[in-house]
Amino acid sequence: MGLSIQRLADQRNDIDVVSLWRRGDDLSAAIAEADVVIDFSMPEATLEVVARSVGQRKPVVCGVSGLDEVQVAALRGAAESIPVLYDRNMSQGVTVLDATIRQVARSLGGGFNVRIEETHHIHKKDAPSGTALKLGDSLIEAGAATSHDDIDYHSERRGEVPGDHSVIFTSATERLEFSHSVTTRDVFADGALRAAVWLTRQPSGWYSMRDVLFGED
Ligand SMILES: NC(=O)c1ccc[n+]([C@@H]2O[C@H](COP(=O)([O-])OP(=O)(O)OC[C@H]3O[C@@H](n4cnc5c(N)ncnc54)[C@H](OP(=O)(O)O)[C@@H]3O)[C@@H](O)[C@H]2O)c1
Known part of the structure; x- marks a missing residue:
């Protein structure tokens, strides 16, 4: 860095x-x-x-x-x-993603399951990533989850992926997905x-x- x-x-x-x-x-x-x-x-x-x-x-x-x-x-x-x-x-993109999911969570209210998926290179040791936890904090603050235990975190370690994150809201009737990919550190x-x-x-x-x-x- x-x-x-x-x-x-x-x-x-x-x-x-x-x-x-x-x-x-x-x-x-x-x-x-x-x-x-x-x-x-x-x-x-x-x-x-x-x-x-x-x-x-x-x-x-x-x-x-x-x-x-x-x-x-x-x-x-x-x-x-x-x-x-x-x-x-x-990253400016993740900052916008973060603000977006806060707004989405507040607008949807309860009744949606939330999942955060992240993929990083095989050298990364921590999981979920700090960014996934940051996005999770935002979902909790916006009322989409009461704790991190309510959030379905999914981490994948593959190749040299610099960092992908998706936040997915699912109800019985619909699914919304918001994603961000880093192309260079x-x-x-x-x-x-x-x-x-x-x-x-x-x-x-x-x-x-x-x-x-x-x-x-
Ligand atoms: N917020 C973000 O968007 C973001 C993005 C990327 C990375 N990061 C974080 O930024 C940090 C650096 O990432 P990186 O990929 O550049 O890691 P890195 O290549 O391992 O670089 C870490 C640097 O910190 C120095 N350092 C480590 N411990 C130190 C100590 N006790 N005193 C003084 N210097 C020390 C290292 O010096 P030596 O070479 O002497 O060990 C090295 O120059 C990590 O904490 C990482 O998690 C944050």
């Missing part, structure tokens, strides 16, 4: 990558140069990145998947003093860069890609 972000940023004239932080480098020095920090590391590194960003009052875009509840709570705490955008899927870097530019204009707070695409600006 780091390489993808750097390559796509080089193609834009509104972003300069002023520093790249790697394990062992001076994190504070890297952050000092920046207007906004983008973190695509691993959960073990994220809290340190966020704590240093709070110390230097820099906004943070965090795309790290697999954060536990305590780590997410720490990010939310940081959002009281800096702008923090956290999303388990930075650059999609996540692209979304993170759009989010980073947007976040530099926001006050302290807790944001997601939904705010970037649908929020006031």
